[in-house]
Amino acid sequence: MIDLIYLTVLLPLLGFLFNGLAGPKIKNEKVIGIVGSGVIGLSFIVVVGAFFETLALPVEQRLNIVTLFQWISVGGLNISFSYQVDQLSLVMSLIVIGVGFLIHVYSIGYMHGDKSFWRFFTYLNLFIFAMMNLVLADNFLVLFLGWEGVGLCSYLLIGFWYDRKFEKSTTSAAGLKAFVVNRIGDFGFLLGMFLIYSTFGTLVFTDVFSRAVSFAVPEHIFVFIAIFLFIGATGKSAQIPLLVWLPDAMAGPTPVSALIHAATMVTAGVYMVARCSILYASAPAAMMVVAVIGIFTAFFAATIGLVQNDIKKVLAYSTVSQLGYMFLALGAGAFSAGIFHVMTHAFFKALLFLGAGSVIHSMHEQQDIRHYGGLKKYMPITYGTFLVAAVAISGIPPLSGFFSKDEILWYSFTNLGFVFWLIGLITALMTAFYMFRLYFMTFEGKEKFDHHKLHPHESPKMMTVPLIVLAVLSAIGGFIGIPEIFSGEHGNLFHTWLAPIFKTAEMKLMQFGGHSHFEELLLMIISVVAALSAILYARFVYLKKPEVAEKTSSRFKAAYNILLNKYFLDEAYDATIVNPIVKGSEKILWKIADNKIIDGLINYLARLIDIISGFIKRIQTGVAQSYALVMVIGIVIALFWIILSYA
Amino acid sequence: MTLEVILFAIFSTICAVSAVLMITRPSPVISALFLVLNFCSLAGLYLTLNAQFIAVAQVIVYAGAIMVFFLFVIMLLNPETERKFFEHKAKLRVFIIVIVALVLIQIIYVIFLSKPSQTITSEASRSIETGTVENIGREMFTNYVLPFEAAGYLLLAATIGALVLAKKKFE
Amino acid sequence: MQIPIEYYLILSAFMFSVGIVGVLTRRNAIIVFMCIELMLNSANLTLITFSSYLGDVGGQLFVFFVMAVAAAEAAVGLAIIIAIYRNKLTVNIDQINILKW
Numbered sequence: 001m002i003d004l005i006y007l008t009v010l011l012p013l014l015g016f017l018f019n020g021l022a023g024p025k026i027k028n029e030k031v032i033g034i035v036g037s038g039v040i041g042l043s044f045i046v047v048v049g050a051f052f053e054t055l056a057l058p059v060e061q062r063l064n065i066v067t068l069f070q071w072i073s074v075g076g077l078n079i080s081f082s083y084q085v086d087q088l089s090l091v092m093s094l095i096v097i098g099v100g101f102l103i104h105v106y107s108i109g110y111m112h113g114d115k116s117f118w119r120f121f122t123y124l125n126l127f128i129f130a131m132m133n134l135v136l137a138d139n140f141l142v143l144f145l146g147w148e149g150v151g152l153c154s155y156l157l158i159g160f161w162y163d164r165k166f167e168k169s170t171t172s173a174a175g176l177k178a179f180v181v182n183r184i185g186d187f188g189f190l191l192g193m194f195l196i197y198s199t200f201g202t203l204v205f206t207d208v209f210s211r212a213v214s215f216a217v218p219e220h221i222f223v224f225i226a227i228f229l230f231i232g233a234t235g236k237s238a239q240i241p242l243l244v245w246l247p248d249a250m251a252g253p254t255p256v257s258a259l260i261h262a263a264t265m266v267t268a269g270v271y272m273v274a275r276c277s278i279l280y281a282s283a284p285a286a287m288m289v290v291a292v293i294g295i296f297t298a299f300f301a302a303t304i305g306l307v308q309n310d311i312k313k314v315l316a317y318s319t320v321s322q323l324g325y326m327f328l329a330l331g332a333g334a335f336s337a338g339i340f341h342v343m344t345h346a347f348f349k350a351l352l353f354l355g356a357g358s359v360i361h362s363m364h365e366q367q368d369i370r371h372y373g374g375l376k377k378y379m380p381i382t383y384g385t386f387l388v389a390a391v392a393i394s395g396i397p398p399l400s401g402f403f404s405k406d407e408i409l410w411y412s413f414t415n416l417g418f419v420f421w422l423i424g425l426i427t428a429l430m431t432a433f434y435m436f437r438l439y440f441m442t443f444e445g446k447e448k449f450d451h452h453k454l455h456p457h458e459s460p461k462m463m464t465v466p467l468i469v470l471a472v473l474s475a476i477g478g479f480i481g482i483p484e485i486f487s488g489e490h491g492n493l494f495h496t497w498l499a500p501i502f503k504t505a506e507m508k509l510m511q512f513g514g515h516s517h518f519e520e521l522l523l524m525i526i527s528v529v530a531a532l533s534a535i536l537y538a539r540f541v542y543l544k545k546p547e548v549a550e551k552t553s554s555r556f557k558a559a560y561n562i563l564l565n566k567y568f569l570d571e572a573y574d575a576t577i578v579n580p581i582v583k584g585s586e587k588i589l590w591k592i593a594d595n596k597i598i599d600g601l602i603n604y605l606a607r608l609i610d611i612i613s614g615f616i617k618r619i620q621t622g623v624a625q626s627y628a629l630v631m632v633i634g635i636v637i638a639l640f641w642i643i644l645s646y647a
Numbered sequence: 648m649t650l651e652v653i654l655f656a657i658f659s660t661i662c663a664v665s666a667v668l669m670i671t672r673p674s675p676v677i678s679a680l681f682l683v684l685n686f687c688s689l690a691g692l693y694l695t696l697n698a699q700f701i702a703v704a705q706v707i708v709y710a711g712a713i714m715v716f717f718l719f720v721i722m723l724l725n726p727e728t729e730r731k732f733f734e735h736k737a738k739l740r741v742f743i744i745v746i747v748a749l750v751l752i753q754i755i756y757v758i759f760l761s762k763p764s765q766t767i768t769s770e771a772s773r774s775i776e777t778g779t780v781e782n783i784g785r786e787m788f789t790n791y792v793l794p795f796e797a798a799g800y801l802l803l804a805a806t807i808g809a810l811v812l813a814k815k816k817f818e
Numbered sequence: 819m820q821i822p823i824e825y826y827l828i829l830s831a832f833m834f835s836v837g838i839v840g841v842l843t844r845r846n847a848i849i850v851f852m853c854i855e856l857m858l859n860s861a862n863l864t865l866i867t868f869s870s871y872l873g874d875v876g877g878q879l880f881v882f883f884v885m886a887v888a889a890a891e892a893a894v895g896l897a898i899i900i901a902i903y904r905n906k907l908t909v910n911i912d913q914i915n916i917l918k919w
Binding site for chain 2: 820821822823824825826827828829831832833834835836837838839840842843844846848849851852853855856859862863866867869870871872873874875876878879881882883885886887888889890891892893894896897898899900901903908909910
Binding site: 629632633636639 | 747753754760
């Protein structure tokens, strides 16, 4: 099955072509949906097969390259389309294909009746194709191909409902924003790739990483490479300063938000940093940058999420915050912990988004949580799964979120220090709070909508079955990553599985143990207690005494305003970067450089010819005598010639 | 001071002076009359060069036919008299005179450069026989009869052309 | 022949240049034609001179043909002037400049 891994890329491509070309003509939604989801289902079987096959191999043989064809062969650059099947790419493939499959099935129900049903599945399949290229690539260039491809699909899917308005602008503008901001990050990524090629002479992962150890490269080169690649990651994974596109990406349909902006595309940055762990481990300064940006983003986004009133916006900022956690883990040197959180986050965040989609669907596209309330009795399955996901993300044991988040907090405490842990803890507190604020305002409490106009109902089976599957995974998914204090030596199965990938990096960082099990247990208890108290406080405010929320927001009006307007970040970017560029282009580049200089030059040349010909044409006077005069002058010259040549 | 020299002096002076006067007179009729004078003095010069037939032909054809033709046209068209020579476009006329003076100087220089006196042979004394009507007739109608006939055709074509061009339009 | 040949040739050159001045300066088309006849006569003089000093009759025969051609040319040229006069009512060369730029 390992050799057939290319099928996981090929099948979605075939689905894309089929739905794209024949889709408009096929009026039957079932066929499109079955083809679209079926190819992903088949890919899932291939990935699972490859996984078990790799599991059966001894540890040293778990890295396999499957080459398809030679892509570029120019000078010293030899890139082939090959896929690297190892522990890390298998984990990511399972997440992408597994969660992707569930979301495809869900979409059949969610997009039912949409006039562009076929287009949705076309784009979704294209996305899986690009994402698999990204995850399975064995060299930077194929990874970049997938990187750009998912950016394109994100743009296409955000602007899927191209005729709809979104906030003060259109959905297409939101898609364009995502694409442009991503592009800025990609510029950094390209610089990193160029630097890698010029330093190591190759772009193939295995070669680059082995040469990173064996070549004598000055540390600042590693720092530059790492920072450039990380700039790409901030774009793709919506970290500070390029996070502004993710909240606006909520303009797209909810399955899109679930798949792309929660589970898979935004984690591409995390995957890339984890894959290049050796490069980062060789540049501790860059790792500190990663950690600082990670924790700062996590805190920043969580504060904004506290006051948002759109259900999808809360989840979007929550995603940004959780991604910050993942980068915090990577920055602390706990690479497998970061990937672990990618996996658990994929489960519960996709579940949260799909559940939100269920609610939005039944409330007729209403997204403001102030108009929800008491939906518990109308949508039991949605309510139950949403609650599971909320508990998971708040980090309550024994659900998956607890294990992954706690591992991150622990490693940040041991490797980065008390301050990082404290900020992480406060952010976890805020996460629990705003998550349950969302839950209570949506599913519990008084109904704040007109019961006679809206009849909320449960979603069809096509939509609820994926919810249930994801809920189960969110609940038990954490058990493969139980920390060693509970499970003994090598008991953390996830960590053991990924250890060979990060071995070299961890050796470079020379991280020692040195901390006692007691400290770990203590910190764990503190974080659980904090989460529980946050949940209870949320219950108090939003269920029992809603007036407290009103009074607090009016007492701290200024702070509330800042948070509600997301720190005016978009406006700041507009004023400092966007508008100067637009105005500068208009006034200088267009009016002066293009109009005056370039056009002026061409016009000047034409005028010059005009002037010269204006002089020359006067020779033709029409009077015969002037022609005769010229002839006589010619005679004079000819006679001179003759005389001179004769004499 | 032989007769030859005196005659040459008189005829060449009249020739040159009448030429200059011809181009400077404002009235066309006066110019035409000066040209007639020029042609007659040229005929005299031809006689000093022993070209009897050509001298007579000059008077008959040029002074007698062509100039009369010119005078007829002047009479028909009655052009207005021009202004004085140096009044209109003075600068241009000065420039033209300078250029043509240059041409004259160059031609004279070439004349002296080529030293024609040294190529004159004793055959110059034969010129008395070469200019007679008998001699010219003999040469013309034996060696040069083709150009002679062609000249006839040329005159025919010119006649027809002049007729067509100057004719009044058909009503 | 006592008169040096150069004298005749210089006279001929003088007449020729006078003719050029006349062609370039006069505005009346008929007078321009007369100056052209003057130039032709100066060439005739040169031919006769050489014919006389070299004893060759060919020069005088050539002059004969030049006269014929000059006559034909004068006829046709003046006919053209008459035709132009009929259209433009003037023989002033400065006013016949239709081929101007």
